[in-house]
Amino acid sequence: MRTLFLALGLLTLSLAVQAAPPVTAESPWVREAPPGSSVTAAYLDLVNQGDETITLVNVRSEEFRRAEIHETIHEDGQAKMRAVDEIAVPAEGRVELKPGGKHLMLHEPREELSVGDWAHLVLEFDNGQLLELAVPVKRRTGRDDDDDHHDHHEHRGHH
C-alpha cells in the first residue's frame, strides 16, 4: 500500500514537472524565406520560470539540414551575424529572440516552406530539458498585407 502511495506521489510530481517546465517558449515563428533564399531564421521569447539560470545550448529542426544559435550585432557601423554557443536565460527572466538580434538560424530547408506551413524545432538546455515546438511559418514583408505585424517587436526601446 505504501509503495502504491509513493508511486502515485511520484507520478503526480512528474506530471507537475511536465506541466510547468522551467523554460517555455512564447510566440515562436519562422520567417518565410524570400524566394530563392536557402537560409532563414526562427524567433521566439524564452521564458524561465525557475529560480536558476538555464542555458540554451543546442537547436535542431527536422525541416532543415542545419540549425544554429545566432546573433546579429552592430559593431563599427557594420551588421555582423555570428554563431554563438549558447543563450543564457536568467532565473525568472525572459530573453527575446527577434529580428536584428538573437535568432535561430536555419540552413538548407529539405523542402521549401511557405506561409501556413509549420516547422518543428527542438531546443536543448543545459539542465537536460528538451523543448519541442511546432512553429508557424510567417510572411514578413513590412507591407500591410502581412499575416502578422509582430507589433510588439516594433515598440521603441527594445534595442
Added chain:
Amino acid sequence: MNSIRQILIPLVILCFAAAGATVAWLTSDRPGQQPDTEAVLLEQPRLIPELQLLDHHGTYWSPERLKGQWTLVFFGFTHCPDICPETMVQMNQVHRMVQENGRVMPPSVLFVSVDPARDTPERLAEYVPYFNRNFLGVTGGEAEVVELARSMGVPVSIPDVDPGEDYEVDHGSSLTLVGPDGNIQAFFTAPHQPDQISRDFEAIVRYLGQDLGQQHAQHQ
C-alpha cells in the same frame, strides 16, 4: 478701477496673442532652420562617382538614375537570413508611414547587393519585389559595388571564397539618403527605427525641398 481695467484687458489680450504666436512659431515649419534629426544631415552634399551596375530587370544602372526623386539606399545580400530581410521590412514600414502621413512623397528604395557573385539580376528579380514591387535591386561587378558602397561610407568585406560555399558578407548597416539632385544628403545609422526614419525623412525633405535645387534656393 476703470483705468486699471483699461490697461489690464489689452494687456491680457496681448499676453494671449503673444503666447499664441509663440506656439504657432514653435509648431510651424521653419524651413530656414536645420531640422533636429537623429539622421546625420550633411552640410556639404557628397557626390556619387560615375559607375555602372545592373538592376533587377537586367538593365544598366548608373547613379544618374537616382536623380529626380529622394532615394533611400541600403546594402545587403539575399543569403542573409535576419538583418537584410528585416531592413527590407523596415524600408516598407518607412515607405508606408510617409505615405500615410501625406506630408511629402515617400522615398524610392534601392537595394545594393554586396554579394554580386551569388546575387544575379535574376535572383534579385525574385527577392526584391517579394518585399515591394516598387523597390529596385542592383548588382554588378565587385569593384563597382565596393566603390558605390565606399562613396556612401559603407564598409564591405566580400570574402574570397567559392560562390558555392556557405558564407556571409559583413557590410555597413547605415542607410544613405540621396536627394533628387543625385547627391548624398544624409545618413541613418543602425539600429533603425522606422518611425524615427520616416519623421527624419519628412523633416529633411521639407527642409531641403521636395525637388531640392529650386525650393532650397527660395529658402535662402
